[in-house]
Amino acid sequence: MMHPRQLRYFVTIARLRHFANAAQECGVSQPTLSAGLSALEREVGHRLIERDRRFVGLTAHGEAMLPWAEQILGAVAGMTSSVAASSAAITGQFALAAIPAALPLAGQFGETLLKRHSGLSLAVRSATSREIERALNNFECDAGLTYLDHETPANVLSVPLHAERYLFVTRADGPLGNLTEIGWEEASAQPLCLLHQGMQFRRILDARMLDRGLAITPRAVADSYVTLFDLVRSGGFCTIVPDTYATLLAGLQWARCAVLDDGDEPRRIGLVVVNRVPLSPMASTALAVARSLAGV
Known part of the structure; x- marks a missing residue:
């Protein structure tokens, strides 16, 4: 058998x-x-x-x-897991997959999750939106943090956690280091380092530029925000990132952030779980935590 x-x-x-x-x-x-x-x-x-x-x-x-x-x-x-949860506090490892733009949201979610459920541990991994959809459907992760308005996984329950805007990052001692806001045309003319086009944020950014009749030709590309920030820190580059990274950049003496003048609707980032019946204890727990963070 x-x-x-x-x-x-x-x-x-x-x-x-x-x-x-x-x-x-x-x-x-x-x-x-x-x-x-x-x-x-x-x-x-x-x-x-x-x-x-x-x-x-x-x-x-x-x-x-x-x-x-x-x-x-x-x-x-x-x-x-359901049998165990019916008679005791929920325990085990909670697997969370997040797109790179949403990784800065994992800290607050994880802190709240672990405070509420001391028997849980947290495992976070970076993934694309398509990888998150596959992992959710194949029971490889309990929840995901991803865009809710762009390439959203199918058949999910979601809780919005953040409305994303664009952030222009440059060196504090650079020619644009005193700006607090910047326009799209001026930003696109700078020596940019950006995520490569296989990354979802870059695809959205390219579409926003095209809507304004602009095109981006970055001098360098990478597959992580950490690499982008190091390229800016080293000098000679600027970058455009999600504003989820604003708090991580705050207080760094070399970095200055300017808000991109964006008249479009912000892109929602949120938590998603597969819409299954019955809903797993981990998925129910994730929704409860996300709703508390969202104030709903």
Whole structure:
């Protein structure tokens, strides 16, 4: 009979694409993991993984089975969590995935969550909006922090937490270091370092520029805000970031922030959980915390 342990072996191998690493994560020997996978393949009647002393890839049958295996494991974990929560305080690790623009909101959410539930620990990871949607549907995270008006995950319950504006960041001793506001045309003419176009914030920013008949040609691109700030600090660059980072930049002697004159509606960032029945204890807890932070 198919066992959840075998499904876990299969899902872990598919994610890590390496037998030894998968065995280590599952806490078993590699022969035990291989035997469990072989038993699973006999049970379903099809080869799931192509291998020749190493992982090659999933077969067509493996690709078809993977999302179902992920959902089964997630449902088992949710059931176990619900049973535990019915008789005791909620415990375990709360998994939160956040787009980079929303990471500064994770601190306040996490602080409130852990104050309310001392038996929880918090694991935060950065992810794209599409990765968050996949992780929520596959039970890989309990909640996400993402845009609610742009590439929003489908079939979710959401709580708005922030209305995002744009922030222009430059060196305090630079030629624009005394500005508190700046226009789009002036900002676009500066030597900019920006996120690359694979990042959601950059795609939104590009669209805003095009709406104004402007185009951005950054001198440098990166995949993290930390890198952008270091490029500005080192000199020669300015950047445009979400205003969620304003509090993190406050008090830094080298940095000056100017608000971009933006007549558009601000972009809402908020917490999302999958709209399932029944709602998992972790998802219910996340919604309660977010609603308290939002004052609703």
